[in-house]
Amino acid sequence: MDTQRRKFIKQLGMGAMGIGIAGVLPQPIQAFTSMETRYPISLAQFSLASEFFSGKHNILEFPARAKNEFGVNIVEYVSMFFSGKETDATFIKELKTRASDAGVTNHLIMVDGENIADLDSAKRMHAVESHYKWVEVAVELGCTSIRVNLGSMEQEASAEDVAKAAVDGYGKLLEFGEKHQLDIIVENHISHSCNGKWLAGIMKQVNNKRAGVLPDFGNFCVKRTKPATLDIAGYMATKCLEEYDKYLGVEELMPYAKGVSAKTHKFDAQGNEIEVDFVRMFEIIKKSKFKGIVGIEYEGGLMYSMGQPGYLSNEDGIRATKKLIEKVA
Numbered sequence: 473m474d475t476q477r478r479k480f481i482k483q484l485g486m487g488a489m490g491i492g493i494a495g496v497l498p499q500p501i502q503a504f505t506s507m508e509t510r511y512p513i514s515l516a517q518f519s520l521a522s523e524f525f526s527g528k529h530n531i532l533e534f535p536a537r538a539k540n541e542f543g544v545n546i547v548e549y550v551s552m553f554f555s556g557k558e559t560d561a562t563f564i565k566e567l568k569t570r571a572s573d574a575g576v577t578n579h580l581i582m583v584d585g586e587n588i589a590d591l592d593s594a595k596r597m598h599a600v601e602s603h604y605k606w607v608e609v610a611v612e613l614g615c616t617s618i619r620v621n622l623g624s625m626e627q628e629a630s631a632e633d634v635a636k637a638a639v640d641g642y643g644k645l646l647e648f649g650e651k652h653q654l655d656i657i658v659e660n661h662i663s664h665s666c667n668g669k670w671l672a673g674i675m676k677q678v679n680n681k682r683a684g685v686l687p688d689f690g691n692f693c694v695k696r697t698k699p700a701t702l703d704i705a706g707y708m709a710t711k712c713l714e715e716y717d718k719y720l721g722v723e724e725l726m727p728y729a730k731g732v733s734a735k736t737h738k739f740d741a742q743g744n745e746i747e748v749d750f751v752r753m754f755e756i757i758k759k760s761k762f763k764g765i766v767g768i769e770y771e772g773g774l775m776y777s778m779g780q781p782g783y784l785s786n787e788d789g790i791r792a793t794k795k796l797i798e799k800v801a
Contacts, residue, residue: 511762511801513794514546514579516733516769517553520786522777524553531555535571535578542790545576548767549613551583551606558609568613578613579765580686580731581606582659587624588641589634596641603645607652617655617730619686620645622674623663631664639677646680657684657730659691660721666694668721675728684730689748690737690771692716719752726760736793737772738782743796754800766801768793 515538523529529537531553538544557563571578583606586599603620610618622638642658649656664670675683695714734753738746757766770793773786784792 511764511766512546513544513797514548514765514767515542515544515790516548516582516767517550518582519768519770519773519790522773522786532567532570535576536574539574539576541787542794544768544794546579546765547571547576548579549581551581551585558605564609564612578615580615580617580619581610582619584621587627588620588645589622589638590641591629591633591637596637597644600641600644604648607649607654611652611654617657619657619659621661622658622665625662627663631670634664635670635674638674642674643678643680646678646682649682655682655684655730657686659686659688659733660725661688661691663694666692667716668724672724672728683728685725685728686731686733687722687725687729688733688735688769689718689722689753690735692718692721718748719756722753723756726757726762729760729762729764731764732757732762732766733769734766734793734797735769735771736789736796739784739792743792745796750796750800766797768797
């Protein structure tokens with residue numbers, strides 16, 4: 473099995489898959505992204521996942537492509553697409569230079585790795601320490617934060633037990649983030665974290681200024697069938713058995729939001745996302761007084777690459793998502 477695809481399931485274990493206050497953003501960002509929407513817009517690298525999995529796209533080319541092809545000058549990276557080069561200082565310096573030369577701001581890194589909410593204290597601490605390098609890389613790139621997960625696809629434990637472990641592991645990682653003046657934010661991504669009330673409860677317990685969440689419109693499945701095969705196709709074939717109310721979940725998470733992931737899959741003839749009411753979502757966001765960055769995360773490109781009907785290509789899906797955000801925001 474392809475190493476990248478194996479990592480996708482083992483590390484990500486999720487859906488198929490920073491603070492950015494407009495008033496303090498560099499002027500080029502405000503000028504470029506705020507003309508049609510009240511929120512600066514970023515592009516998540518995972519929107520081009522099929523190209524990175526296949527090796528068609530080079531991460532060094534991502535910032536310029538985001539700006540030149542999609543008109544977005546803020547980017548979000550994904551840890552697995554660094555392909556082990558995150559410890560290569562020359563590579564990181566080159567990526568930073570490429571982004572700067574393109575007039576693009578590095579916003580965050582979505583980190584998928586060991587489980588910082590593992591019930592085993594030794595494994596949990598090891599997982600926390602495995603994230604340290606990503607904090608350092610994010611700082612070097614000029615990012616505002618890294619996004620982490622609480623839990624794993626394999627973990628089967630009560631919400632109470634995982635919460636206790638999560639507060640401990642996340643709290644320790646936040647201490648490291650504080651030393652580097654970097655935010656550590658959590659996405660509703662796996663198992664119990666897909667329950668908005670549960671994740672909001674973690675934020676209340678850690679009570680740390682560096683803590684926060686990245687509400688994702690599409691990740692509220694709290695119970696899913698097991699994949700038949702450990703590859704992307706196997707995971708995509710799973711079905712959600714129980715879903716948390718996505719609108720309630722976003723509402724519960726917005727008080728702690730340091731970013732928003734506007735995930736999309738399919739669009740109707742009018743350009744609306746068929747699984748998520750974006751108008752309703754953005755009313756919730758506006759009501760919360762959120763002033764940060766909204767990220768484009770188009771996931772339908774993965775299905776398109778596997779020949780599934782009804783999905784747009786990566787490029788068309790990204791453009792459709794951007795247009796929809798601009799329309800409703």
